[in-house]
Amino acid sequence: xxxxxxxxxxxxxxxxxxxxxxxxxxxxxxxxxxxxxxxxxxxxxxxxxxxxxxxxxxxxxxxxxxxxxxxxxxxxxxxxxxxxxxxxxxxxxxxxxxxxxxxxxxxxxxxxxxxxxxxxxxxxxxxxxxxxxxxxxxxxxxxxxxxxxxxxxxxxxxxxxxxxxxxxxxxxxxxxxxxxxxxxxxxxxxxxxxxxxxxxxxxxxxxxxxxxxxxxxxxxxxxxxxxxxxxxxxxxxxxxxxxxxxxxxxxxxxxxxxxxxxxxxxxxxxxxxxxxxxxxxxxxxxxxxxxxxxxxxxxxxxxxxxxxxxxxxxxxxxxxxxxxxxxxxxxxxxxxxxxxxxxxxxxxxxxxxxxxxxxxxxxxxxxxxxxxxxxxxxxxxxxxxxxxxxxxxxxxxxxxxxxxxxxxxxxxxxxxxxxxxxxxxxxxxxxxxxxxxxxxxxxxxxxxxxxxxxxxxxxxxxxxxxxxxxxxxxxxxxxxxxxxxxxxxxxxxxxxxxxxxxxxxxxxxxxxxxxxxxxxxxxxxxxxxxxxxxxxxxxxxxxxxxxxxxxxxxxxxxxxxxxxxxxxxxxxxxxxxxxxxxxxxxxxxxxxxxxxxxxxxxxxxxxxxxxxxxxxxxxxxxxxxxxxxxxxxxxxxxxxxxxxxxxxxxxxxxxxxxxxxxxxxxxxxxxxxxxxxxxxxxxxxxxxxxxxxxxxxxxxxxxxxxxx
Amino acid sequence: xxxxxxxxxxxxxxxxxxxxxxxxxxxxxxxxxxxxxxxxxxxxxxxxxxxxxxxxxxxxxxxxxxxxxxxxxxxxxxxxxxxxxxxxxxxxxxxxxxxxxxxxxxxxxxxxxxxxxxxxxxxxxxxxxxxxxxxxxxxxxxxxxxxxxxxxxxxxxx
Numbered sequence: 001x002x003x004x005x006x007x008x009x010x011x012x013x014x015x016x017x018x019x020x021x022x023x024x025x026x027x028x029x030x031x032x033x034x035x036x037x038x039x040x041x042x043x044x045x046x047x048x049x050x051x052x053x054x055x056x057x058x059x060x061x062x063x064x065x066x067x068x069x070x071x072x073x074x075x076x077x078x079x080x081x082x083x084x085x086x087x088x089x090x091x092x093x094x095x096x097x098x099x100x101x102x103x104x105x106x107x108x109x110x111x112x113x114x115x116x117x118x119x120x121x122x123x124x125x126x127x128x129x130x131x132x133x134x135x136x137x138x139x140x141x142x143x144x145x146x147x148x149x150x151x152x153x154x155x156x157x158x159x160x161x162x163x164x165x166x167x168x169x170x171x172x173x174x175x176x177x178x179x180x181x182x183x184x185x186x187x188x189x190x191x192x193x194x195x196x197x198x199x200x201x202x203x204x205x206x207x208x209x210x211x212x213x214x215x216x217x218x219x220x221x222x223x224x225x226x227x228x229x230x231x232x233x234x235x236x237x238x239x240x241x242x243x244x245x246x247x248x249x250x251x252x253x254x255x256x257x258x259x260x261x262x263x264x265x266x267x268x269x270x271x272x273x274x275x276x277x278x279x280x281x282x283x284x285x286x287x288x289x290x291x292x293x294x295x296x297x298x299x300x301x302x303x304x305x306x307x308x309x310x311x312x313x314x315x316x317x318x319x320x321x322x323x324x325x326x327x328x329x330x331x332x333x334x335x336x337x338x339x340x341x342x343x344x345x346x347x348x349x350x351x352x353x354x355x356x357x358x359x360x361x362x363x364x365x366x367x368x369x370x371x372x373x374x375x376x377x378x379x380x381x382x383x384x385x386x387x388x389x390x391x392x393x394x395x396x397x398x399x400x401x402x403x404x405x406x407x408x409x410x411x412x413x414x415x416x417x418x419x420x421x422x423x424x425x426x427x428x429x430x431x432x433x434x435x436x437x438x439x440x441x442x443x444x445x446x447x448x449x450x451x452x453x454x455x456x457x458x459x460x461x462x463x464x465x466x467x468x469x470x471x472x473x474x475x476x477x478x479x480x481x482x483x484x485x486x487x488x489x490x491x492x493x494x495x496x497x498x499x500x501x502x503x504x505x506x507x508x509x510x511x512x513x514x515x516x517x518x519x520x521x522x523x524x525x526x527x528x529x530x531x532x533x534x535x536x537x538x539x540x541x542x543x544x545x546x547x548x549x550x551x552x553x554x555x556x557x558x559x560x561x562x563x564x565x566x567x568x569x570x571x572x573x574x575x576x577x578x579x580x581x582x583x584x585x586x587x588x589x590x591x592x593x594x595x596x597x598x599x600x601x602x603x604x605x606x607x608x609x610x611x612x613x614x615x616x617x618x619x620x621x622x623x624x625x626x627x628x629x630x631x632x633x634x635x636x637x638x639x640x641x642x643x644x645x646x647x648x649x650x651x652x653x654x655x656x657x658x659x660x661x662x663x664x665x666x667x668x669x670x671x672x673x674x675x676x677x678x679x680x681x682x683x684x685x686x687x688x689x690x691x692x693x694x695x696x697x698x699x700x701x702x703x704x705x706x707x708x
Numbered sequence: 709x710x711x712x713x714x715x716x717x718x719x720x721x722x723x724x725x726x727x728x729x730x731x732x733x734x735x736x737x738x739x740x741x742x743x744x745x746x747x748x749x750x751x752x753x754x755x756x757x758x759x760x761x762x763x764x765x766x767x768x769x770x771x772x773x774x775x776x777x778x779x780x781x782x783x784x785x786x787x788x789x790x791x792x793x794x795x796x797x798x799x800x801x802x803x804x805x806x807x808x809x810x811x812x813x814x815x816x817x818x819x820x821x822x823x824x825x826x827x828x829x830x831x832x833x834x835x836x837x838x839x840x841x842x843x844x845x846x847x848x849x850x851x852x853x854x855x856x857x858x859x860x861x862x863x864x865x866x
Contacts, residue, residue, distance in 0.1 A: 008827045031711075129826030139817045142792055151817060166775025174710040208717050218722050226723040235714035249717075280713070284774025287781070288788020292815035299824045311775035314718045319711040 006043060006105045008300045009113055013100040014124040018175055018328030019345040020692055026668035027175050030328070034321035037120030038198075039248045042106040044303060047193040048130060049326035051183055054097035056090045059335040059351070063387060070389070074408060078386035078700075085698035089349060094186045095332040101130045103300045121327060122664070124687060133190055133257055133298040134160060144263050146287040148295070158188065158259040159266045162294040163273060163283040165254035166311035170231075171280045173322040178280040183329050185276060187269050188259040193323045196303035196312060197251040204249035205240060212236045242316040250320050251312040254281060255297040330689070338383040340683055341376075341693030350683070350691050354643060355388065355584055360618040362609060362640050366626045367647020372679040373622060376645070376695045377588060378404050378705040381548070384586060391548045393574050396590035397563055399554035407704040410548050413536055415566045416555035421532035422565065425471070425486045427478055428572035430579065435478060436465045438572060441600035445564055446519050446526060450599060456508060463509045467496040483538075489531040493517040529562055538573030545583060560594060567595040568604055575608050578615040587612060588620040593628050596637070606636045613640065625652040630659055642686035648676040665690070732770045739766040791816060 021030050060083055067079035102125075104113055110127040117125040137151040138160065150157040171178075179191065199207065215229045215236075222229075243249060258273055260266035274283050286294045286308075296306045315323075331346065337353025354361040367373040377394075381404065384390040394401050405412040415422070424442040429435040440461060444450050451461035471487040472478055497513035500506035520530045551570050556562045567589070574587055589595070596602045605621075612619050621637060623629070626649060629638035638661070649656065653674050656662045665673075665684075672692055673682055683691040697705075715721075724730040740763030747755035769779040776784075794806025795816040806813075 010827060130824070132820045132824035135820050137817055137819050140788070140792060140815065142789060146788065148818065164775075168713045168716075170713060170715060172710045172712050211717060211720060214720050215722070218720075222723070228721065228723050232715050232717070232721065236717045239714060239717045282775070284776070288784045288786075289791055289812060289815050290784050291788070292818060295818060295823060300827050301823075309776055309780060313716060315713065316711075319713055322711055 006107060008302070009104045009106065009108075009110045009127065010130045010300055011102045011104070011110075011114055011117055011125050012128045012130075013102060013117065013121060013327060014689060015098050015100050015327050015330040016121075016123045016689060017330050017343060017346065017692060018180075018325075019343070020672065020690055021175075021328070021666065021668050022345075023668050023671070026666065029666060030175065031318060031321045033120055033122070034324050035247065035317040037116065038250065038317040038320050039246060040116075041195065041198045041248065041250070042104070042108060044105040044197065045195045046103040046297070046300075046303075047195070047324055048099075048101040048103070048298065049183075049191045050099045050101075050131060050133075051096050051190070051326075051331070052099075052188050054095040054332045056086045056095070056335060056349070060086050060090070062335075066387060066389070075386055075389065078382065081698060081700035082383065082386055085700070093347065095348060096183075096186055096188075097333065098183070098326065098329060098331045099131065100327050101128075103130065105302060121324075122666075123327070123689065130300060133295060134158075138295075140288075140292055145267060146285070146291050147263065147266060148291065158261050159263060160295075161258050161266055161270050162286045162291055162297075163256045163258065163270065164286055164290075164294055164297075164308070164311065165256075165277075165281050165283050165313075167282040168313045168315070169280060169282070173280065173319065175322060175325045175328055178277050179323065179325040180329055182256070182273060182276055183326055185269075185272055187272070189269075189273070190257040190298055191326060192255045192257075192297045193320075194253045194255065194297055194303055194312075195250050195320070196253070196310075199249040199251075199314075201243065201248065204243055208236050208239050208243070208249070212240075239314075239316060242318060247317040249314055249316055251310075252315050252320060252323065253297075253303075253310075253312045254283075254323070255294060256283065257295070257298060338380070338387050340380075341681070341691070342696040344680060344692045344694050349696075350693055352683075352685065352688075354618065355390070355616070358616070359613050360584065360616045361642055362613060362619040362621070363643040363645060364626075364629055364638055364641040365620060365622040365645040365647075366624065366629070366649060367645075367681065368624055368649070368651065370678070371647040371676070372681070372695055373647055374400050374590070375679070375697070375701075375705050376681070377590070377620070377622065378407075379695065379697050379701045381586060381588060382407070382701060382704075385548055388584070390584045390586060391546065392586040392588060393548070393570075394550045394588045394590070395553070395567060395570055396551070396588075397553040397556075397594060398591070399552050400590070401550035401552040403705050403707065404548075405550050408548060410550055413549060413551045413570075414555055415536065415551065415553050415570075417529060417559065417562060418555075419535070420566075421529060421535045422569040423483065423486050423488065423532065423534045424530055424565075424569075425468070425481075425488065425492065426483050426534050426569070426573075427472075427481045427486065428569075428576045430479070432469065432472060432478055435472065436468050438604065439468055440464055441604055442530075442565060442568065443516060444600040445561060445568070445598045446530070447515060448561075459505060459508050460512045463496060463499050463505070463512060464492075466499055467492055470495055483534040486533065488533070489516065489520040489527075493521060525559075526562060526565075530565070534569075538570070538577070546577065546585075561598075563594050564598045564601055567592075568601045571595075571605070571608055574617075575611055578612060578617045582616045584616045584618070586618045586620060588622065590622045592621040593623045596628065596634050599633075602633055602637075606633060606640075609637055609640045625649070625655075627652050627655045630655055630661070644682075644684040646673055646676075646682040646684065647680075648678075649673050650675070728767060732767060735770060736763040736766040739763060787811060 021027055063079050063083045067076045070076050102117060114125045114127055135157060138148040139151050141147055141149050148160040212233055215233050219226060219229055256273055258269045260269050270285055277283055290308050293306055293308050332348045335351050337351045340350050340352045342349050365373055381392045385392060394404060401412065424439050427435055429438055440451060443464060451457045471491060472481065475481045493513040493516050497510050499509040518524055519526055521527050553563050553566050556566060595605055609619050628634060653670060656665060656670050656673060669690065679695045681693055683693050722730050724733050740759040743762040744755050744759035747758045770777045773781060790802055790806035790809060791811040791813055793800055793802035794811045795813040797803040798807060
């Protein structure tokens, strides 16, 4: 039992979704992991699970308030649609909120204990005080039956009864029965698994062997059959086997506090709980002073100070592991943030606010075509825009942007090989060095080779940089170079051709100028697209805030270089604008591989991802296969994305099995990812959890984006 | 995977008679026998009836309900009633009895702030366990700053 001088450490444990382990091997591994941790329990422990009714009221109120406050009619209309959706969800379901905790009486440091809990339960654990079972003052009442009632005005505070487990019946337990079925009764309750004692191994063996010896003596003197004693001896022997296999023997007691608004309901709920658990363990309803004392099981009071008659039961670690089943029943969590989907199986909506941090949280989305990425993206952008007022830039190469453009009546920037011109010399960076590097990157992409890593290439880089410097220097202030006066490619070639103070360098300069001119001027393949003043207005045009925009590249006639250049220039413009303010914005880049396969532009993307992050601009990079984000430098983009949305990856599972970044996924997670049907995805939020979700979209989104 | 919960492996529970464990039968028999011996002096053969009743009563009161013997449950219920009376109607007969028996009236009203008060903060680190060095190379010759448990004595200030 807990020594008075041994401090108690309390932790809150984030419940996870048992559906992510719901195979024979999955739950086996889970049980083994829990049991391993329990074997090493340093002292008394107590596991808590609170389940309280939850609703979407806060979300509905927040959406309604935003609809009232916004001046934007389009946003207000969207908000009302989302409000209707949340009301519909609420009407269809009884939501509960669960919270799990653990109290450990030990001298070990909380950080070490939390670390052990994190690795054992594979879920976030923080040291924190436990929430109280009730608020204010409660008094003992005898009529109509023993219960606790709030003193004074109830103010919504419920009545309370406490049930204590006193006998475990010979029955099979698993992670789904019986404790999960108690939680599924959907009534507000709190459950405690008190572990006042873990036997030292030899002491446990001695104690059990003594019982066996006693029964054997008894059986030797009994005439006839005594099946009860025979069964007990068998149970003792099995216990010894398990102890010898490494398990510990624990004393355990289960307590359940049941809440209800009135005595009649409380009585009914008490009977429901007792009947639900009857095949597995028996509960008694506490009366008199035992009721008052048993409330302390829901606090950090050591068991020996609670002073109720002990009705603990000895169980081995593998049995006790199954009593921690409530950890696998994540229910409705916060309603802060936007709807990210509905949990598969458990059917509760999952909200997530990725803007809590001062910086933006980037996301990587992967999934095979046709599995619902674009539909979900449209919905996600729409929700963030409506509910949080966060505008977005969508860059996509297929023309899908039309749907979101039509839905919100947005400006649609369609970049075309015939009508659009993007001048590589447009000023996108605040300093000359950065601007030169950026323009050189564009030319490297055009040339299809990098201007570095060889003597000639280094000379070429220097000369091109010098030409650009001469041209920009002519304007004095770099920021004064507006798109309508920015130097053109042909001017760059003219200046470049005249550089060099030695003949062989002059030759290099002329060759490079000719090469660039051949591609970007005259009748070169990219002359129309690059050699001219930019025809797209990327500027702020004096606006304080830029609304949502959609950039589509489907008219670039499938030219991969042109598409990559368009991506780079649009992202550069967005990046330039992002430096002006720290207003949150989402930049979604679909088919990002088209940009990433050009080494020079990949460097730009890596750098842009960092800049966006610090300026509260969320980058959502989307493509079909995860593998493209893990090769070489592309990994830097991936590692900057703590949120991963994974649709079906049937064709690319090897990276999930082999790459260290996915070691936190177990075999069942991988099976799920390999077989995700349409509209289902795994949302993996670093340090927060893994969710298996389905995109249960509001009717309004289906109407708008259903043809995506 | 599942686990079959086993019977209580640290408690003996041998077969008795008619579903009553042997130890309860033994207690009932001893109680009845004692009653017979004592009561026979006062009531003669009527003591046999009293002994039988005592035996039955002992069997009933030791019968387990909710993991507790009936006598213990009744006792807690009675204590609860007396505690409530002592707290709410201290002038009544049961209230006075409750006060006389020193019932725990503090359990009648539970204050969440007291019952669920968070545990005391983290125990402070014992700095005397640490030696602090200004530079890494100092660690080689053990001349770091050491925290001591109390002020050093015998230091001259002049």
